[in-house]
Amino acid sequence: MNMEWQTTPPSPSSYSVKRILRLDIPVGNFPNFNFVGRLLGPRGNSLKRVEASTGCRVYIRGKGSIKDPDKEESLRGRPGYEHLNEPLHVLIEAELPANVVELRLRQAQEIIEELLKPVDESQDFYKRQQLRELAMLNSNLREESPRPSGSVSPLITSSGMKRAKTCTGL
Secondary structure, rough: OOOOOOOOOOOOOOOOEEEEEEEEOOOOOOOOOHHHHHOOOOHHHHHHHHHHHHHEEEEEEOOOOOOHHHHHHHOOOOOHHHHHHHEEEEEEEEEEOOOOOOOHHHHHHHHHHHHHOOHHHHHHHHHHHHHHOOOOOHHHHHOOOOOOOOOOOOOOOOOOOOEEEEEEOO
């Protein structure tokens, strides 16, 4: 008894395709402009929004991509950190269905290129928006975490009662 399964082949649009686009950051032309801070935003939220809206991953790579210059220097030359020998740049990576990958990559590229245009601080609406967001995040943190009352022990709550010890990582 011969049984053949009749299935339709998957459509080309359902195949995932991986594309990577590199955008150089013009630090040579604008050495005093904080490109990394502008791209990341408060707590990395600006970059996270770009990723969420486009479905692409965005990586900041190259010399100056690590905040601490001493740490960057110690990592230079190690496996996985070869990019530290290159000029500062952004990698946009999309692994999406073939029918949308180019569109999403282009969307992410347009957003990132717009952020890489230096703007005079007095006219930088985007930076003001980021500072407003940071202020809101900081005020929320203060409201959520009451100041310690007397004891700085993590086991004593603000009411003075001891909190149960919990065991993690079993």
